[in-house]
Amino acid sequence: MINFNLQSLKKGMPGLTFEFAIPATKDNAWSETSKYLAESAFCFIEGIIYNNVSKYQNYGHWGTTEVNKEQWLSIKSELIKLKYKVDHSQNLNELKHDLFDFKFIFDDDDFQEMTKNFSQYKLPFSQMISDFTTWIDSNIQKYGSIYILGI
Structure with a gap:
């Protein structure tokens, strides 16, 4: 099951996770001020980041x-x-x-799950985009940039 929730830090966060951090915490992974998104969810919007941030193209999926x-x-x-x-x-x-x-990023099971049950994932996917844009809008205005900490 794909978790499209943009999350705050909590104990025992499962699986591979992307962190979205403010500049002050970019070197301190797992910050309470950051937001987190499962890799399986982020993969559905990652191409937009990849196409608009040239530095992301150089191993951004795994780096900062x-x-x-x-x-x-x-x-x-x-x-x-x-x-x-x-x-x-x-x-x-x-x-x-x-x-x-990028087929190496999409897990075939997640992609098939999303394809098969799109009607169930549609609202959480849409809400994830809304939550993501709201959080980044707020923080980028305060700090001038944000950081993506890859898996």
């Missing part, structure tokens, strides 16, 4: 990448478009051209 305000505005625009498409799609195939296409 800064996202500045200008980059964020491009990312946010694409996330809003994706959210609209998610909200108005009947199946995952309708989003095929909007999702990241």
Whole structure:
């Protein structure tokens, strides 16, 4: 089951997780001020980051990448478009051209699960995009950038 919840730090967070951090905590993984997203969920929006942050293309999935305000505005625009498409799609195939296409990142089981049960995942996926953009908007205004700490 894909967990699309943008989470705060808690004990025993399962699986591979991406951390979204403010500049002051970028070197201190697992900060209480950060937000967290399961790799299986982040993979559905990772292409947007990849295409808008050139430094992410150099091992960002596994490392630390800064996202500045200008980059964020491009990312946010694409996330809003994706959210609209998610909200108005009947199946995952309708989003095929909007999702990241690195097969080594998508777990086949997660992708098949999402395809098979798209109607159940549609609302959590859309809500994840909303929560993600809200959190980053708030913090990027305060700090000028945010950091993605890969798995």
